Amino acid sequence: MTSLxxxxxxxxxxxDHFVSDRLARRQLRHVKERIIELLLFLAAFVSVVTxxxxxxxxxxxxxxxxxxxxxxxxxxxxxxxxxxADAHYxxxxxxxxxxxxxxxxxxxxxxxxxxxxxxxxEFAPFTVREVAKPFLEMLGGVPTIVYGYFALLFVTPLLQxxxxxxxGFNLLSAGLVMGIMIIPYVSSVSEDAMRAVPMALxxxxxxxxxxxxxxxxxxxxxxxxxxxxxxxxxxxSRAVGETMILAVAAGMQPNLTWNPMEPAATxxxxxxxxxxxxxxxxxxxxxxxxxxxxxxxxxxxxxxxxGHMLRKRYRQAY
Amino acid sequence: MGEAVKVRExxxxxxxxxxxxxxxxxxxxxxxxxxxxxxxxLFVEMIVEGAPRLSWDFFTQFPSxxxxxxxxxxxxxxxxxxxxVTAATAVPLGVGxxxxxxxxxxxxxxxxxxxxxxxxxxxxxxxxxxxxxLGLFVYGFGLGQSILTAGxxxxxxxxxxVIVATREAIRSIPAAIREGxxxxxxxxxxxTADHILPYSLAGIMTGIIIGMARAIGETAPVITxxxxxxxxxxxxxxxxxxPPAGLLDWVMSPFTVMxxxxxxxxxxxxxxxxxxxxxxxxxxxxxxxxxxALAIYIRYRxxxxxxx
Numbered sequence: 094m095t096s097l098x099x100x101x102x103x104x105x106x107x108x109d110h111f112v113s114d115r116l117a118r119r120q121l122r123h124v125k126e127r128i129i130e131l132l133l134f135l136a137a138f139v140s141v142v143t144x145x146x147x148x149x150x151x152x153x154x155x156x157x158x159x160x161x162x163x164x165x166x167x168x169x170x171x172x173x174x175x176x177x178a179d180a181h182y183x184x185x186x187x188x189x190x191x192x193x194x195x196x197x198x199x200x201x202x203x204x205x206x207x208x209x210x211x212x213x214x215e216f217a218p219f220t221v222r223e224v225a226k227p228f229l230e231m232l233g234g235v236p237t238i239v240y241g242y243f244a245l246l247f248v249t250p251l252l253q254x255x256x257x258x259x260x261g262f263n264l265l266s267a268g269l270v271m272g273i274m275i276i277p278y279v280s281s282v283s284e285d286a287m288r289a290v291p292m293a294l295x296x297x298x299x300x301x302x303x304x305x306x307x308x309x310x311x312x313x314x315x316x317x318x319x320x321x322x323x324x325x326x327x328x329x330s331r332a333v334g335e336t337m338i339l340a341v342a343a344g345m346q347p348n349l350t351w352n353p354m355e356p357a358a359t360x361x362x363x364x365x366x367x368x369x370x371x372x373x374x375x376x377x378x379x380x381x382x383x384x385x386x387x388x389x390x391x392x393x394x395x396x397x398x399x400g401h402m403l404r405k406r407y408r409q410a411y
Numbered sequence: 412m413g414e415a416v417k418v419r420e421x422x423x424x425x426x427x428x429x430x431x432x433x434x435x436x437x438x439x440x441x442x443x444x445x446x447x448x449x450x451x452x453l454f455v456e457m458i459v460e461g462a463p464r465l466s467w468d469f470f471t472q473f474p475s476x477x478x479x480x481x482x483x484x485x486x487x488x489x490x491x492x493x494x495x496v497t498a499a500t501a502v503p504l505g506v507g508x509x510x511x512x513x514x515x516x517x518x519x520x521x522x523x524x525x526x527x528x529x530x531x532x533x534x535x536x537x538x539x540x541x542x543x544x545l546g547l548f549v550y551g552f553g554l555g556q557s558i559l560t561a562g563x564x565x566x567x568x569x570x571x572x573v574i575v576a577t578r579e580a581i582r583s584i585p586a587a588i589r590e591g592x593x594x595x596x597x598x599x600x601x602x603t604a605d606h607i608l609p610y611s612l613a614g615i616m617t618g619i620i621i622g623m624a625r626a627i628g629e630t631a632p633v634i635t636x637x638x639x640x641x642x643x644x645x646x647x648x649x650x651x652x653x654p655p656a657g658l659l660d661w662v663m664s665p666f667t668v669m670x671x672x673x674x675x676x677x678x679x680x681x682x683x684x685x686x687x688x689x690x691x692x693x694x695x696x697x698x699x700x701x702x703x704a705l706a707i708y709i710r711y712r713x714x715x716x717x718x719x
Binding site for chain 2: 122125126129130132133134135136137138139140141143144146147150151153154205208209211212213216217225227228229230231232234235236237238239240241242243245246247270273276277304305306307309327330333334335336337340341361364365368369374382383386389390393394396397398400401
């Protein structure tokens with residue numbers, strides 16, 4: 094490298110191939126940046142891989158299952174006895190169990206969750222809200238096995254005092270406790286939706302002389318409707334996928350019934366039952382849980398997709 | 412005369428409407444009370460049934476056929492070890508994914524695909540993760556019913572929680588912070604590592620803690636992978652095997668966890684085992700609730716202290 098001096102300026106003449114230290118450092122830094130970006134991308138891509146993994150595993154094992162059992166029999170047979178000598182593979186009993194327990198749960202969670210959401214969003218004083226919200230969050234954080242214990246050994250004996258003929262395992266008490274567990278999900282999403290309703294709508298309503306209750310029921314709730322609907326649907330999906338409360342408190346015997354006072358297995362409880370046993374890998378019994386899981390995954394997928402669509406709508410509305 | 416009647420009518424109407432207001436306030440409180448009372452009943456039941464069983468021995472003994480000698484040693488050790496693997500999986504992946512989606516991701520279909528998957532995975536029932544793990548980790552990768560399998564499964568399960576918390580924490584940092592760093596010539600990663608991550612740390616921590624609290628109480632996926640319910644030995648303590656390969660022996664060990672131990676005791680017919688279940692449940696509830704409370708406290712302080 095040569096340098097020429099012209100007065101107070103100094104001109105450096107740099108050969109073509111020369112890379113200064115600073116430039117080299119910058120290049121290195123550039124490479125490092127790209128590597129980090131790639132690593133972060135891969136971390137984010139894990140979620141896609143997980144979804145693909147779930148789909149592949151469920152479909153692959155179910156495919157083997159459906160080669161042995163026709164889809165028609167799966168949907169129309171009214172018995173589910175894969176582990177018996179006289180094996181039947183009808184999903185109906187499990188679906189019925191899931192449906193009945195979810196219905197009981199939603200009959201608890203939807204009214205209570207909605208009232209709590211309206212109350213917290215429109216009525217409650219600041220201090221009540223500050224205490225109630227974390228409390229509800231904790232209610233949602235209790236492990237479900239603990240709720241299962243509670244349903245079997247506290248709620249069922251309590252219900253048996255009212256209905257003496259109630260069996261020890263039943264869908265009713267499991268559903269009731271599951272409903273309490275779902276309240277926080279329903280109430281928090283609904284409340285978010287109501288909070289997103291602009292103040293101006295409320296102010297307009299108050300200016301017309303409406304009371305709080307009128308404003309809440311006739312202005313805020315309709316305006317937040319799609320968000321509230323999303324909360325219900327997410328609640329349904331929770332109820333359908335809930336496992337331990339049902340496995341503990343509703344029994345694990347498949348039973349085609351619409352009566353919540355009877356014991357019955359749900360899709361999830363069946364999977365637990367099989368997993369607790371010692372089924373050899375690759376047997377048809379082993380594959381049944383993947384077929385049942387596929388049905389479960391499809392059910393929740395439909396509800397979740399619907400819920401997210403509705404939720405997006407209320408976000409866009411204002 | 413007529414005017415006075417009208418005024419009275421209007422007053423009556425207003426009073427009636429106000430009564431509705433008041434009535435709804437009461438109904439709302441009652442609805443909240445249902446939650447509070449259930450929770451209180453649950454907690455009291457656990458304490459009444461379980462507290463007499465809580466003693467030093469309960470934590471230091473293995474499960475046993477005799478209910479009064481049974482303890483949760485293998486369960487809490489198993490839970491701790493599984494949580495180590497879960498944290499090692501979920502924290503780097505979740506925070507990394509959150510950072511990528513907020514700071515790096517270009518607006519294109521791949522980003523959309525990732526975002527859709529994150530929201531979708533948050534709604535997948537936990538037992539489906541169990542099936543994934545059974546098919547993929549246990550038999551596909553041949554990891555067996557090990558601590559590693561359970562930890563990875565629960566790590567994937569809580570990934571959406573960590574990702575969402577990370578994104579929300581990062582989103583609350585004003586753009587001026589980034590612009591300041593860029594103006595001084597910092598690269599994207601320097602900005603992220605030196606500014607974005609430290610400032611969003613509290614928010615990310617709440618997400619991690621809530622996720623871990625959920626993982627520690629999860630039963631269904633761990634049962635689905637075929638974890639044993641009766642384990643009367645401890646896995647090798649971490650980092651005590653022959654280095655270098657032996658250091659990780661513990662992750663391949665069979666195990667049981669707290670919720671499974673509780674499930675096992677709950678599903679036995681003898682009432683004495685139910686007391687053990689209540690005691691295990693009490694430990695579990697206190698653990699998850701204190702983790703949740705910690706997260707709520709961090710978030711509360713965060714909201715009060717940070718004024719951008």
